[in-house]
Amino acid sequence: MNSTIYIRTxxxxxxxxxxxxxxxxxxxxxxxxxAVPYSSGQQVKRSLIDALSNALNEIPAPTTFxxxxxxxxxxxEGEVYATCDPSSADQLLGGWMxxxxxxTERTIKRRSPLSISAMRGLHPLLTSTxxxxxxxxxxxxxxxxxxxxxxxxxxxSEDQIAALLTGKDRSLSRKWIPDNKRANGLFIQDMAxxxxxxxxxxxxxxEPEISAExxxxxxxxxxxxxxxxxxxxxxxxxxxxxKLIPAxxxxxxxxxxxxxxxxxxxxxETLAISVSDNxxxxxxxxxxxxxxxxxxxxxxxxxxxxAGVNSFVSLSAAGYIxxxxxxxxxxxxxxxxxxxxxxxFDYENQMK
Numbered sequence: 001m002n003s004t005i006y007i008r009t010x011x012x013x014x015x016x017x018x019x020x021x022x023x024x025x026x027x028x029x030x031x032x033x034x035a036v037p038y039s040s041g042q043q044v045k046r047s048l049i050d051a052l053s054n055a056l057n058e059i060p061a062p063t064t065f066x067x068x069x070x071x072x073x074x075x076x077e078g079e080v081y082a083t084c085d086p087s088s089a090d091q092l093l094g095g096w097m098x099x100x101x102x103x104t105e106r107t108i109k110r111r112s113p114l115s116i117s118a119m120r121g122l123h124p125l126l127t128s129t130x131x132x133x134x135x136x137x138x139x140x141x142x143x144x145x146x147x148x149x150x151x152x153x154x155x156x157s158e159d160q161i162a163a164l165l166t167g168k169d170r171s172l173s174r175k176w177i178p179d180n181k182r183a184n185g186l187f188i189q190d191m192a193x194x195x196x197x198x199x200x201x202x203x204x205x206x207e208p209e210i211s212a213e214x215x216x217x218x219x220x221x222x223x224x225x226x227x228x229x230x231x232x233x234x235x236x237x238x239x240x241x242x243k244l245i246p247a248x249x250x251x252x253x254x255x256x257x258x259x260x261x262x263x264x265x266x267x268x269e270t271l272a273i274s275v276s277d278n279x280x281x282x283x284x285x286x287x288x289x290x291x292x293x294x295x296x297x298x299x300x301x302x303x304x305x306x307a308g309v310n311s312f313v314s315l316s317a318a319g320y321i322x323x324x325x326x327x328x329x330x331x332x333x334x335x336x337x338x339x340x341x342x343x344x345f346d347y348e349n350q351m352k
Contacts, residue, residue, distance in 0.1 A: 005193040013037075015183075026129055044119055051251035096109065110201065126185050139174045203232040204230075222237040288300050313326045314331055
């Protein structure tokens, strides 16, 4: 019984920002000596959970922020934790950790059954990070408030401001913002779904995933006691699985990064998705190779008939990659394939 689903997603980004640090976060590729834009696995996971919550029409579980106030009234950062309750879909699939200060309570933690990579370039030569200069211009509005302070922090009068600007060609209603990085190119993102833990919560008293109160609540709500390779566990009932699996498949296929894009929105469309139970084959399914005659040029490749891999190629992919397999309903087919794989797993009888 195959217990892991590997997924590789190919996306195209066009003049956008999806992880901010000096305009756009990058890492340096030492072989091709170029900066490669990327989005962290944490940001991808956040985008996936947002898509999941939207598909379910549910608000994610609340987060508790703890602060400590000293005798002078200053606040210091304390612990941050969520509900640690798998009754919420974002908690069950996203994982949690609650570690109380002082060690007076047992730490409870659940590692997410979804292993999520960063979104990075399909190849260093197939991405770029161009720079652009932008401006924040409100010079056409007569009702702007302009405040100028001197070295003592005192606010200058209008006459003092006028005197200060004498002989200077300077607007106080316009800001120039130079050297903003943007990301272009083809990007891949990998994911592994551990079906053994997808809907199972362990009942290990030495390394607890849930509190005794939460365990009692789950049992009362129909969760089933079972065993898997990790030990005794509680499995979500079929009704919950039937609700969550289509939503998770939708999120995997349709997630997109929308944060940090107020000025530079990109559809970041999905060009292709490959699904397999073999990590090595999934790496070969969507890849790039150096051009035969030019080492400074890379060619993107989608293996359309690779044994052990199901590849789904969208219509838009044909504009960037040579392919004969593109179809209009490719992403719908990928979504249904993921649903079928997750539905077929025997969550209650994993030790057979």
